Every structure is written in structure tokens, then in C-alpha cells.
Amino acid sequence: MARHPVRITFLGGLGEIGRNCLAIEQAGRIVVVDAGLMFPEPTMYGVDLILPDFRWLIERRDRVDAVILTHGHEDHTGALRYLLHDVRVPLYGSAMTLGLARHRLTEAQMSGQVTFVEVADGERRPIGPFEVEFIPVTHSVPGAHALAFRTEAGIIVHSGDFKLDSTPIDQRRTDIARLAALGSEGVTLLLADSTNAEEPGFVASERSVGVTLRRLFLERPDQRMVVACFASHLHRVQQIIDVAREQGRRVALMGRSMEANVKLARRLHQLRVDAGDLIDLELVDSMDPGSVCVICTGSQGEPMAALTKLSRGDGRQVRLGDHDTVILSSHPIPGNEWSVGRVIDDLHRLGAEVIDSSREAVHASGHARQGELRWLHQLLAPRNFIPIHGEYRHLVHHAALARTMGLGGKHVVICEDGDQVDVGADLHRSGRVPAGLHYIDGSAGDLDERPLEERRMLAEFGVVMVSAAVDAAQRQIVQPVRASARGWFDGNSDRDVLAAIIEAVRDALSEAVAGGDVDEASLTRTAQRVTGRLLGQRYRRQPVVLAAITVV
Ligand SMILES: [Zn+2]
Ligand SMILES: [Zn+2]
Numbered sequence: 279m280a281r282h283p284v285r286i287t288f289l290g291g292l293g294e295i296g297r298n299c300l301a302i303e304q305a306g307r308i309v310v311v312d313a314g315l316m317f318p319e320p321t322m323y324g325v326d327l328i329l330p331d332f333r334w335l336i337e338r339r340d341r342v343d344a345v346i347l348t349h350g351h352e353d354h355t356g357a358l359r360y361l362l363h364d365v366r367v368p369l370y371g372s373a374m375t376l377g378l379a380r381h382r383l384t385e386a387q388m389s390g391q392v393t394f395v396e397v398a399d400g401e402r403r404p405i406g407p408f409e410v411e412f413i414p415v416t417h418s419v420p421g422a423h424a425l426a427f428r429t430e431a432g433i434i435v436h437s438g439d440f441k442l443d444s445t446p447i448d449q450r451r452t453d454i455a456r457l458a459a460l461g462s463e464g465v466t467l468l469l470a471d472s473t474n475a476e477e478p479g480f481v482a483s484e485r486s487v488g489v490t491l492r493r494l495f496l497e498r499p500d501q502r503m504v505v506a507c508f509a510s511h512l513h514r515v516q517q518i519i520d521v522a523r524e525q526g527r528r529v530a531l532m533g534r535s536m537e538a539n540v541k542l543a544r545r546l547h548q549l550r551v552d553a554g555d556l557i558d559l560e561l562v563d564s565m566d567p568g569s570v571c572v573i574c575t576g577s578q579g580e581p582m583a584a585l586t587k588l589s590r591g592d593g594r595q596v597r598l599g600d601h602d603t604v605i606l607s608s609h610p611i612p613g614n615e616w617s618v619g620r621v622i623d624d625l626h627r628l629g630a631e632v633i634d635s636s637r638e639a640v641h642a643s644g645h646a647r648q649g650e651l652r653w654l655h656q657l658l659a660p661r662n663f664i665p666i667h668g669e670y671r672h673l674v675h676h677a678a679l680a681r682t683m684g685l686g687g688k689h690v691v692i693c694e695d696g697d698q699v700d701v702g703a704d705l706h707r708s709g710r711v712p713a714g715l716h717y718i719d720g721s722a723g724d725l726d727e728r729p730l731e732e733r734r735m736l737a738e739f740g741v742v743m744v745s746a747a748v749d750a751a752q753r754q755i756v757q758p759v760r761a762s763a764r765g766w767f768d769g770n771s772d773r774d775v776l777a778a779i780i781e782a783v784r785d786a787l788s789e790a791v792a793g794g795d796v797d798e799a800s801l802t803r804t805a806q807r808v809t810g811r812l813l814g815q816r817y818r819r820q821p822v823v824l825a826a827i828t829v830v
Contacts, residue, residue, distance in 0.1 A: 284431040284701040286469075286664075289713055290314065290330035293670045293694045295473065295611070296353045299330040299361075300436075300666070301342075302408070304429055308338060309406040310345040310367075311425065311436055315356030318717070319613055323733040326720040329357040330695075332364065334711040339365045343406030344395075347371035348438030349422035350378030350510055359386040360718075368393040370405060372412070374421030377542045378510060381535075399423075400453065415440035415452045418484075418644025419510045420548050424457075431701045432466030435658055439471050439667065441643070442650040445485045447513035448548065457657040467701050468660035472668030473645035475676035480649040482642040487607065488517035490639045495521050495571075498603050501631070502567035503527065506577035506585040507607040509535035512543045514607055515573055519551050522571035528557040532596070533575030533584035559595040567601040577608035579617030586617075589624035600629035607640045648679060655683040662689045662705050670694070732822055739821035740765025742813065744783055744805050747828040750796040756830065759784045761809075766821065775817060782812045787827065801827040 282305040291298030296316025301308050313332075318325040335342060344367050347355055358369070358379055369379060369392055376394045383389040397403065399414040411426040417439045425436040435457075442452050474481065495503055503522070507514045515536075522529050529551075531537050543549035562570055576585025585604070587593045598604070604625050610618040618634075625632045635641040646654065655663070663685055665676035673692050680690045691705045696713030700706040717725040741764050747757035761779045766772055786808040790801060805825035813819045 282430050284429045284434070285698055285708060286434075286701060287334065287698045287711055288666070288693050288695055289332070289334065289711075290316075290695055291353070291667050292665075292673060292697070293668075295667070295669060297328060297330045297357060298354050298667060299357070300469075301335060302427060302429075302434065303341075304407040304431075306341055307407040308335070308342045309408060309410075309427075310335065310342060310361070310365075312348055312354040313345055313357040313361045314351070314353040316353065316715075317611075317613070320616070321734060321737075322717065322730060323737055324719050325717045325725060325730065327356065327718040329360050329716040329718060331712050331714050331716050332357075332361050334713075335361065336364045342367050345369050346405065346410065346425060347375045347379060348425065348436065349417055350375040350419050351439065352382075354439070355379045355382065359383055359388055362388060362392055366391070368395050370395045370397055370410075372397060372399070372421035372423060373546050374419070374512075374543070374548060375423075377546060378419070378539070381538055381542065397423075399450070400456065411456075413453050413456050414450055416443035416446045416450070416484075416644075417441060418508070418513070420448060420450070420512050420543070424452075426460055429466075429701070432464060432661075433460055434467045434701065435460060435465050435469070435660065436666075437468070437470035437654060439473070439645060440650075440654075441481045441646045442653055443481075443483045443485075445483045447484055447488075447516055454653075454657060457654070461658040465658045465660040467662045467664065467705070468655070468658050469664050469666045470651065470654060470676070471645055472665040472672040472676035474643060474647045475651060475665065475668060475672045475679060477647040478649070479647050481645065481647050482639065484513050484517075484642050487514065487640060487642050488521065491517060491605070491607070492521045492524070494603070494605065494633060494638060494640070495525055495527075499525070500568045500601070501603040502562075502570050502572070502601055503603055503605065504572040504574065504585075504588070504598070504630075505605045505607050506574050508577060509533060509539045509575050512539060512549055515540060515543075516549055516551075518571065518573050518607070519549075519555060523555055527569055527571040528565070529555055530557050530559045530562045530570065530572050530596075531574070532559055532572055532588075532593070536573060536575045536584070562596050572596065576621070577606050577618075578611055578614045579619075579621045581617070586621055589621045589628070591628060598625065598628045598630045600631075602628075602630040604630050604632050605638075605640050606632070606634040609635045609641045609643070651676065651679055652683060655680060660685075661703070662691070662701070664691050664693055664699065664705070735820055735822050736765065739819050741822045741824060742766070742779065742809060744779065744809050744823065744825045745827070746783070746787060746805070747830055748787065748791055748796060748801060750829050753791050753794075753796065755784065755787055755791070757828075759787065759805075763821070775813075778816070779809050779812060782808050796829050798827060798829045801829065
């Protein structure tokens with residue numbers, strides 16, 4: 279039996295795709311794995327980012343030893359600036375992972391205050407109370423790692439985001455031999471990526487996307503090829519560059535993060551591209567379409583990204599037309615379908631041909647499907663299993679898969695954000711910590727549920743304003759009730775509604791004042807309540823009601 283129980287606290291990523299973060303604790307010392315962000319839904323008005331709730335970690339900051347990053351995606355690194363602001367600990371990860379994280383921290387003017395500790399593939403090093411091994415895995419960003427923690431409760435493996443790609447672009451394969459060796463040694467607990475746990479079979483190799491791109495380029499020798507993908511997907515970028523070069527096309531990069539990541543990858547020798555292959559964006563429009571390829575950001579329809587600007591015709595250097603073929607080398611993340619659809623529509627309006635993953639195999643997921651997950655479970659033969667990284671249904675499917683691999687009921691536990699689990703021979707749920715959504719409104723900082731709910735009401739129903747003045751001595755309304763509305767009906771119906779509000783508020787105020795109520799706050803509440811009730815009952819609307827009743 280372990281002298282100290284090992285406790286895992288899940289702070290994000292369980293029941294959602296995004297804001298991945300967990301803490302693993304032994305003998306009072308804590309190591310954090312990943313600190314990611316999540317992007318808001320369209321109805322979260324004004325919300326730019328959603329973070330894990332870091333309060334639990336901040337309260338224990340003197341016991342936190344490190345943050346380990348599995349890889350450089352934003353759903354694993356995007357919240358670092360917020361966490362490190364309060365919890366100053368070193369960051370561990372591969373050169374590529376740290377390079378991507380450093381980029382974001384530099385934007386927040388924080389990189390100078392952070393200690394970056396670069397780890398090599400296969401390296402084992404003491405971090406906090408554990409020895410941690412960094413096992414290479416294939417994923418849709420270079421330099422991704424699975425982690426093996428040697429703890430007093432045994433070996434705990436965290437898969438990170440992974441797939442089993444046996445023909446990766448950089449030849450860096452998931453280290454199956456190491457996983458098997460850990461399995462023989464005995465794994466107490468496996469935490470593994472559930473993103474594609476609903477999908478049978480195996481995910482296509484990243485290399486297969488190159489085959490499709492090559493054909494699509496070859497079929498269009500006279501077209502300008504514009505390919506959008508994630509800026510961190512440097513293996514995709516490599517393949518696009520390779521195909522372009524083979525066919526005598528020069529490559530222009532578009533989008534700030536695309537330029538920055540290509541620069542980083544070249545510096546780390548993770549991208550094979552000659553300076554002569556690249557051209558400035560300004561030259562693109564003056565060149566023969568068949569001799570150019572543009573690689574850009576915006577494959578998710580992000581409002582400020584390069585492809586979105588191109589689709590609206592306001593790319594400054596490049597104008598798209600019928601000599602362009604645009605390939606969206608991606609798959610829309612759930613929630614982005616609408617914005618991607620808009621971009622595709624606008625591209626058609628400009629006359630461009632558009633190819634996306636629904637027409638051609640121009641994308642391969644970075645996450646293991648059931649076939650690969652079974653491999654992982656078989657290689658590691660864990661004693662216990664907790665699915666991570668997924669919507670709730672993904673976790674359920676992954677748990678079911680684990681049971682079919684021979685794990686008994688009490689050895690598979692589905693956790694959610696905020697759950698704590700003690701790891702021993704079995705798993706024990708040991709508590710709950712706060713783990714709600716932490717909204718960030720770029721300009722104003724933190725945001726809680728209330729203003730967000732008000733913004734929803736404002737967006738859906740608009741706002742109604744009511745004002746009046748009351749004379750306390752005379753006990754009567756001295757400045758008549760006024761009402762106005764924004765984002766409301768229109769024309770005559772507006773006037774009718776406002777007249778009804780004025781009448782109802784006047785009656786209520788007169789009655790209250792006659793009864794001796796001359797308190798400003800109380801009269802304001804009355805006006806608010808009467809207006810709200812009238813609009814709700816008669817018009818089935820719930821606008822934000824602002825009332826200002828002055829007592830003179
Ligand atoms: Zn992820
Ligand atoms: Zn990832």
C-alpha cells in the first residue's frame with residue numbers, strides 16, 4: 279500500500295473539448311498537466327475565452343511544483359498566461375511545445391518571467407514528487423508527448439492527445455515499445471484521450487492527406503491553390519509545401535500565427551523549406567496563378583483569420599477569383615460549422631472553387647479512434663482507467679471500450695470537471711473542487727454568469743428604460759413616467775407597448791406613493807417589476823429593464 283495516496287484533481291477537459299487541465303498530487307506536492315482554454319459558443323456574447331477555474335490551484339500555489347505540457351495546442355496551453363500569473367512554476371515540455379507556448383506568453387508579455395524546461399523524447403526526470411517520462415506520440419502538432427508518472431501508487435500514464443500514425447511526416451512515431459514496456463512493468467492507472475472514442479477503426483495517417491493534396495494540385499495546373507489549415511499543424515504545412523514545390527509552385531504564407539509557427543518550426547529544424555520556396559504575399563497577385571500556392575489560417579472560419587478576410591474580399595495583398603481553388607484542410611470543430619459555412623459561401627460568391635473534407639480526404643484527425651484506443655489499452659494493460667479529453671458521450675464510449683478490454687466495473691470511473699480521485703489498488707472518488715467555466719472578456723477581464731445572462735437577454739429581447747420623478751412631500755409623480763426601448767419591435771407596435779408600460783408604471787407608482795412609499799430604491803424596484811411582468815405576461819418577452827425613479 280502506498281505511504282501517500284496519489285490524488286488526481288480534474289480541473290477541465292472532462293465533458294467538453296477544451297480547457298484541458300488536471301493536477302496530480304502526492305505527499306502534499308502538486309504537478310499540473312496542461313492548462314488549456316476553450317472557445318465560447320456563439321451565444322456567449324462578448325466572451326473571448328473560457329478557462330478552467332484555477333482557484334483550487336491558486337489557493338495551493340506554494341505546493342505546486344510544475345506545469346507539464348503534453349503538446350502545444352491551445353486547448354492544452356492557452357490558459358497558461360492566466361495560471362502562471364498567479365502560480366509561478368516552471369513549464370516542462372518538448373522544444374516545439376514550449377516554442378508554441380512561449381509565443382502566446384510573449385504576447386502577454388510574460389515569457390521573461392517564466393522558466394522553460396525543455397525535455398527530450400524518452401527522457402525521464404524528477405518533477406515535483408514524481409519521476410516523469412516523456413513518451414513520444416503522434417498528433418496533429420509536432421513534439422507531442424504522453425506522460426508516465428512513477429508514483430507511490432504505481433505508474434500512472436497520461437496519453438496526451440495522440441494517434442498511432444505509423445507513417446508520420448517527421449518519422450517520429452508513437453513509441454509503442456516504451457508503452458509495451460510500461461505495460462509489462464505494471465500500470466496502475468491510464469488516463470487517455472477520448473475525442474474519437476465513438477469512431478470505429480483507425481484514423482488515416484497524416485501522410486494520406488498529402489496524397490490527396492498532390493492529386494488535387496496536379497488536376498489544377500493553372501489554378502492558384504489556396505490551402506487553409508491550423509497554423510500549429512506543421513506536418514500539414516510541410517506536406518502542402520512539398521506538393522507545391524514538386525509542381526514548381528512558390529509558397530506564400532498568410533496569417534500571423536502561420537508566419538510565426540513556420541518561423542519557429544524552421545528554427546527547430548522541424549520544417550524542411552528553402553528560403554527560395556517562399557515568396558512575399560505582395561507578389562502573389564502579380565504571379566501566374568499556376569505558379570503559386572498560398573497557405574493560410576482560418577480553416578475554422580475564425581472571424582479575424584486570413585481565409586475569412588480573403589472570403590470577404592478584404593485581404594489586402596491577395597484577391598480571390600475564379601482562378602483560385604481553396605482547400606479547407608481541416609474539419610470544423612463542433613460549434614464552428616456555421617462560420618465555416620459562411621466562409622465557404624463567400625468564397626463561392628467570389629467565384630473560387632472550394633474543396634473541404636466533405637468532398638475530398640483533405641484532413642486526417644489527430645486523435646485515436648477505437649482501433650488505436652484498443653491498442654493502447656492492450657499495450658498498457660492498466661489496472662484502472664479514467665477517460666479524459668472529450669465531451670461526456672466520448673468519455674462514456676471510451677469507458678465502455680475499456681470494459682470490453684477486460685477492466686471490471688469499479689476499475690473504470692467516469693469523472694467530470696471538479697472531481698477528485700484517489701489512486702490505489704482501486705479508484706476512490708475523494709471529493710469535489712470548484713471547476714465551473716471561467717469566462718474571459720478580452721477588454722474587461724473576468725466575467726461571471728450574471729452579465730453573460732444579461733447579454734443573452736439584451737441580444738434576444740433588447741432593453742427597456744423607464745424613468746420618472748416623485749415628490750416626497752406632495753406624494754405624487756412630478757416628472758411623468760417615460761419609457762423607451764432598444765432592440766425591440768418596430769414602429770407602431772413599439773409605441774403601443776411603451777404606452778402600456780407607461781400606464782402600468784404610473785398606476786403602480788401612484789399607488790405606492792399614496793401608500794407612503796417614497797424610497798428611491800423601492801420605487802425603482804416597483805417600476806422594474808411592473809414593467810417586467812407586463813412584458814412577460816402580455817408580450818412574452820423578457821428584455822433587460824432599466825428603471826430610474828428619482829425622489830425629490
Ligand atoms: Zn486537445
Ligand atoms: Zn491536441
